[in-house]
Amino acid sequence: MNDKKILTSIGDGRERVLLVAVVDTKVHRWRVIQSLEELGNLTNTAGGEVIESLMQVRHRFNPATLMGTGKAQELAAISQQLEIDLLIFDTELTAAQIRNIEDIVGVRVIDRTTLILDIFSKHARTKEAKLQVELAQLKYRLPRLVGMGLEFSRLGGGIGTRGPGEKKLEVDRRRIKERIATLKKMLKKIEYSKKVQRKRRADIPKIAVVGYTNAGKSSLVNALTHSRLVTSGQLFSTLDSNTKVLFVPPKYKMLISDTVGFLKNLPHDLIASFHATLAEVLEADVLIHIVDATAEDLEEKIATVDNVLEELCKDAKHSVLVLNKIDRLFDEEKERLKHKYPRAMFVSAVENLGLDLLRHNLCSHFFNTCTA
Ligand SMILES: Nc1nc2c(ncn2[C@@H]2O[C@H](COP(=O)(O)OP(=O)(O)OP(=O)(O)O)[C@@H](O)[C@H]2O)c(=O)[nH]1
Numbered sequence: 001m002n003d004k005k006i007l008t009s010i011g012d013g014r015e016r017v018l019l020v021a022v023v024d025t026k027v028h029r030w031r032v033i034q035s036l037e038e039l040g041n042l043t044n045t046a047g048g049e050v051i052e053s054l055m056q057v058r059h060r061f062n063p064a065t066l067m068g069t070g071k072a073q074e075l076a077a078i079s080q081q082l083e084i085d086l087l088i089f090d091t092e093l094t095a096a097q098i099r100n101i102e103d104i105v106g107v108r109v110i111d112r113t114t115l116i117l118d119i120f121s122k123h124a125r126t127k128e129a130k131l132q133v134e135l136a137q138l139k140y141r142l143p144r145l146v147g148m149g150l151e152f153s154r155l156g157g158g159i160g161t162r163g164p165g166e167k168k169l170e171v172d173r174r175r176i177k178e179r180i181a182t183l184k185k186m187l188k189k190i191e192y193s194k195k196v197q198r199k200r201r202a203d204i205p206k207i208a209v210v211g212y213t214n215a216g217k218s219s220l221v222n223a224l225t226h227s228r229l230v231t232s233g234q235l236f237s238t239l240d241s242n243t244k245v246l247f248v249p250p251k252y253k254m255l256i257s258d259t260v261g262f263l264k265n266l267p268h269d270l271i272a273s274f275h276a277t278l279a280e281v282l283e284a285d286v287l288i289h290i291v292d293a294t295a296e297d298l299e300e301k302i303a304t305v306d307n308v309l310e311e312l313c314k315d316a317k318h319s320v321l322v323l324n325k326i327d328r329l330f331d332e333e334k335e336r337l338k339h340k341y342p343r344a345m346f347v348s349a350v351e352n353l354g355l356d357l358l359r360h361n362l363c364s365h366f367f368n369t370c371t372a
């Protein structure tokens with residue numbers, strides 16, 4: 001029941017995408033630009049080619065089309081001129097808004113969440129990840145079907161709307177609800193067996209590496225444990241948690257888990273669906289919060305991850321802030337960041353910098369003393 005691919009290649013060419021942000025006057029321009037840049041990275045990861053990005057600032061949103069109809073008509077002209085195949089909006093859209101915009105522009109429309117879900121379904125490798133993605137997709141779809149139902153009833157049963165439309169929606173809604181229940185049951189089972197497995201290793205200290213997508217979580221786990229987890233410049237390469245043994249001579253043993261990355265405006269349902277995977281985070285004794293030190297909006301990314309963690313873990317955990325990719329920083333920038341984040345550790349997972357100190361600190365935390 002997984003969604004079919006949102007972005008399909010035509011021949012060997014990629015789908016030509018126009019990104020659209022509709023924002024109110026209170027939002028800072030640079031935030032919108034950064035958000036569009038991230039949407040562009042997501043689009044590339046999904047296999048699309050960003051041809052153009054547009055921003056529209058509005059005092060009031062039009063509930064039917066988000067932007068004004070005039071602007072939508074402008075989009076139609078631009079799309080035709082640039083031979084656009086797909087519009088991706090940087091906000092969540094209702095089913096009705098998607099339909100209305102598609103009608104005016106004549107090009108397929110999706111929103112940020114649908115794009116993220118598409119990447120998730122593309123990158124899901126294990127059974128657990130696949131089930132979680134399907135659950136998230138259905139949870140996203142369900143309220144949209146309900147919304148459509150209300151819309152149809154309000155139309156007062158116009159020809160070809162109410163009767164058969166309503167019935168089909170009822171069937172769809174029931175089927176989706178049934179499938180959601182089945183998926184939840186299957187995931188509970190997986191979660192339970194993982195819990196049993198973890199209990200067997202209860203006496204070993206546990207560390208979870210958390211952070212924004214692409215921060216270098218998998219690279220860090222690889223560097224610390226000589227493993228070969230998948231790493232890449234694409235967003236959300238990792239959708240499963242992977243636990244490895246971190247051994248520090250002569251005798252110190254810890255477990256370290258790689259986890260799924262976070263992202264700004266990650267839909268709540270998506271996080272909830274990844275409960276089985278995020279169990280490693282919940283059960284960890286220490287969190288390594290890794291950040292890409294070269295990111296322009298580093299502060300915002302740290303805050304995003306902190307917010308998700310706050311929601312996820314009721315009790316605050318011991319957490320170590322690790323700034324990664326320092327091999328790409330100029331000295332002045334490194335000094336500035338050291339001043340700004342005096343308690344953070346500075347490493348390069350790829351160039352093996354600062355890792356001995358990180359090992360040492362983890363050991364001293366768990367075993368009181370240790371030489372790394
Ligand atoms: N220059 C440099 N690049 C790094 C470093 N660590 C990771 N990278 C690169 O950053 C990209 C992302 O690394 P990953 O380890 O896949 O990041 P992740 O946090 O696991 O990402 P997701 O699983 O997609 O959320 C890859 O292209 C890595 O090669 C580093 O210390 N220096």
Ligand SMILES: [Mg+2]
Pocket residue numbers: 217218219230231237238258
């Ligand atoms: Mg990863």
